[in-house]
Amino acid sequence: MRLSGHLKIPSLMLAGVILIFLPFVIKNQHLMHIIILASLESIVVMGFVAQHNLKLITFCTAAFWGMGAYISGFLSTKLGLSFWSCLPLAGIGTALFAFILGLIVIRSGWVTFLMISIVLGEVFVEALGHMDIVGGWDGITGIPRPAIGTFVFVSKGAYYYLALGLTSLCAVIFAAFYKSAIGKAWTAINQSPELAASVGINIFKYRMIAYVAAAFTSGLSGSLYAHYLCFIAPHTFGILRSLYLSINAAVGGLYFFISGPIIGSIILRAVPEYLRITDKYEPIFEGAVIILIALFFRRGVLGFFRKSTLRGL
């Protein structure tokens, strides 16, 4: 039914070794770029999947990502903070925002929640576009690169390790949730909110945990995104990006809480690149992918290989 216990640790170690030595194998800089972006996106998608599991369907995933990016961009360019201070602040700031927003939206039922998330996703972009302090529609440029002492992260290889580290951290955070009693409560709510409440599970509280955790990790990812590209603009974080991110989740498999987002993000970053699909045709491609998934791959790519849902990370 699932990967047996004694195979799990060696296979994880093998994956770790491959991931660590990847930059020595791949010399193609563009491919490294794709991998870095996919890994940053996969963090955001993990948050989306966690929320989806609790029937919180959201279209402002990219807005949370952008919030992290903008907090980081603002703090580093205007206040001169280093990446290492900006990173946690971006996560905490986004999480705090989500907490306050969550007090209002989480209780409101899933339709209202979805609607508010769409509005929020658009308002976020519009608001940034009209705020001169963060550069308006032109965005923030000249975001400093991370540095340790005199070593500055410039090469793709160096950034790859940052992205790998951050993705691993977020994967561990989510895995810790899913494996704990909190994750069990999440599963119960997914299966039947009424029954979950009747055994004493506070649905609001457990939804809030997922909501805030998703915001926190998305904020972290956004921060590194900003310090990687050194340039951010409002349109990157619009509702269309949120939609694409949710497709990443569906392609990987919505009930593969950690591996799904990673696989899905890699596939959807790499395939358009190698099919030479330009921006103009990307929406058509993504549309076709949605239809194919809805028709044939309800459980995502990973659902092909493993039957068990809800228990698989």
Added chain:
Amino acid sequence: MTGLKVALLEIRHLSKRFEGLAAISDFNLEVNELEIHGIIGPNGAGKTTLFNVISGFLPATAGSVIFKGEDIVKLPVHSRAKRGVVRSFQLINLFPELTVYENAYVGHHRSHKTGLIGQFLHTASAKEERKICAQKTTELLEFMGLSSLKGELAKNLPYGHQKTLGICIALATKPSLLMLDEPVAGMNPEETMNMVKLIQKIRDNNVTILLVEHDMVAVANLCERISVLNYGEKIAEGSMNEIKGSEKVIEAYLGKWEEGSL
């Protein structure tokens, strides 16, 4: 309160209206500790509504629900469950995609005493608690006679076992008051008698039981006291023999017999 016998659950002047339609009006009930109390009545009498109001799935229009001396009428569902008022459902009674074992395990949610951060960090105490929960789950499945099915997905179980599992989940929360919504509905006579024995066994383990049921055989075998509900009002209360003779009860079930109506 008289002071002599303390009621575990006391319902006073409870009313529930749906936009003018009175589903329950001025309902009073006392359930004593370790009693098996039945609520019967014709279809549409308001039994399930009453259950929903007591367990918190529907807000009451007026009145109070006093449990262990505390008015819980305004509390949300999960807070009532924390205080020990737990119900099983007629239909949505299990987590379909989880195994029998996992279903029962989730029922033990309240046994996790470590804080959220401790659980997130998988501290020693959180791990210890999970071990204890697993132990309790195994014991409970044994008690309910579901051990042999623990690896099955809940949705694949036969109907009778699904019903038992529903009660098992409710029981995992260690309730003081277990509310059962039609526990033997749709069961054959043999399954019914097994369920009756199981419910008695649960009561013998210090759980007070309030149940709604149509099956008179089960009710007669189980309940020490019975309340009869009709059009949202209590029309009789007492032992099976007492209510059997009540004219109002006969009228509610069979209709009024008038001189020359045939």
